[in-house]
Amino acid sequence: MVRVAIAGINGRMGTMVSDIVLAQPDMELVAGFDLSAGKQVGPVKVSSAKDIDSVLKAVKPDVLIDFTAPSAAVGNVKAAAANGVRMVVGTTGFDEAQKKEMADAIAKGNVAAIISPNFSVGVQVFLKLLAEAARDLEGCDIEIIEAHHNKKKDAPSGTALKAAEVISGALKEKPPLVYGREGVALRGKEIGVHAVRGGDIVGDHTVLFACEGERIEIKHQAHSRSAFASGAVKAARWLVSQKPGLYSMSDMVMQ
Ligand SMILES: NC(=O)C1=CN([C@@H]2O[C@H](COP(=O)(O)OP(=O)(O)OC[C@H]3O[C@@H](n4cnc5c(N)ncnc54)[C@H](OP(=O)(O)O)[C@@H]3O)[C@@H](O)[C@H]2O)C=CC1
Numbered sequence: 001m002v003r004v005a006i007a008g009i010n011g012r013m014g015t016m017v018s019d020i021v022l023a024q025p026d027m028e029l030v031a032g033f034d035l036s037a038g039k040q041v042g043p044v045k046v047s048s049a050k051d052i053d054s055v056l057k058a059v060k061p062d063v064l065i066d067f068t069a070p071s072a073a074v075g076n077v078k079a080a081a082a083n084g085v086r087m088v089v090g091t092t093g094f095d096e097a098q099k100k101e102m103a104d105a106i107a108k109g110n111v112a113a114i115i116s117p118n119f120s121v122g123v124q125v126f127l128k129l130l131a132e133a134a135r136d137l138e139g140c141d142i143e144i145i146e147a148h149h150n151k152k153k154d155a156p157s158g159t160a161l162k163a164a165e166v167i168s169g170a171l172k173e174k175p176p177l178v179y180g181r182e183g184v185a186l187r188g189k190e191i192g193v194h195a196v197r198g199g200d201i202v203g204d205h206t207v208l209f210a211c212e213g214e215r216i217e218i219k220h221q222a223h224s225r226s227a228f229a230s231g232a233v234k235a236a237r238w239l240v241s242q243k244p245g246l247y248s249m250s251d252m253v254m255q
């Protein structure tokens, strides 16, 4: 049995991840953490986020799945790594210092972890297509447009930033990012990044390659958070048989 703990278990993603974990015959939900404690989820009563260290020590999960907020996730990663617990981190919106803090904690704890801004399998294919298009269409103007629900706190999305990183990695000339546009300014060599927020949009990412006389759009649309949640649960199962280290979702999907 894979013993799973979930941080952010009361949230939109945490709720869906716990439903999927509870339905897996080879998984057991052993702990859940959130700012508001006490709710019963399957066999566990949600623990207060501040008790994560003592609860991890007591229940010894195999994997902690985190969908919370950036500073919360950094604390959770440190607690999990210090207790030898593997991690699946789906939270987005980290700054560079927070990314380094997590990587250092994972290395020091000598545990296996996946940090990914998007756990859908489709998005891994989308990223692969972007790299190919960027290589073949060098010189075309590139714009990334993402759309999400009106409760999303970070912008641009983690996936949009990952798309920019992948595109940049495939181009000979590394362009700067320009977030939105306002006022009088001609487009330069940049990648434009635009965030749309509204209603209950689950997660759309479009990359436009605009060339002379033609254009290509590569688009991924998530219809349900189950695309992310089921990928995160698969990642938890996969991590159990991996050596210690920091992995990405493409390490798992493209194996
Ligand atoms: N990688 C991926 O595939 C995906 C990533 N995401 C990302 O996941 C994150 C969560 O998204 P979503 O579920 O929509 O957000 P929600 O706000 O619905 O859920 C986050 C939950 O975490 C709780 N929380 C805050 N701090 C802590 C803490 N220290 N310990 C435990 N729980 C805590 C929040 O409590 P409270 O509400 O009281 O603040 C809330 O219940 C975001 O960063 C989002 O961008 C989302 C979808 C897919």
Ligand SMILES: O=C(O)C1=N[C@H](C(=O)O)C[C@H](O)C1
Residues within 6 Å of the ligand: 092, 117, 118, 148, 152, 153, 156, 157, 158, 159, 160, 202, 203, 204
């Ligand atoms: O907050 C969300 O909802 C999502 N966040 C992720 C991101 O920032 O890329 C992934 C997904 O698009 C949904």
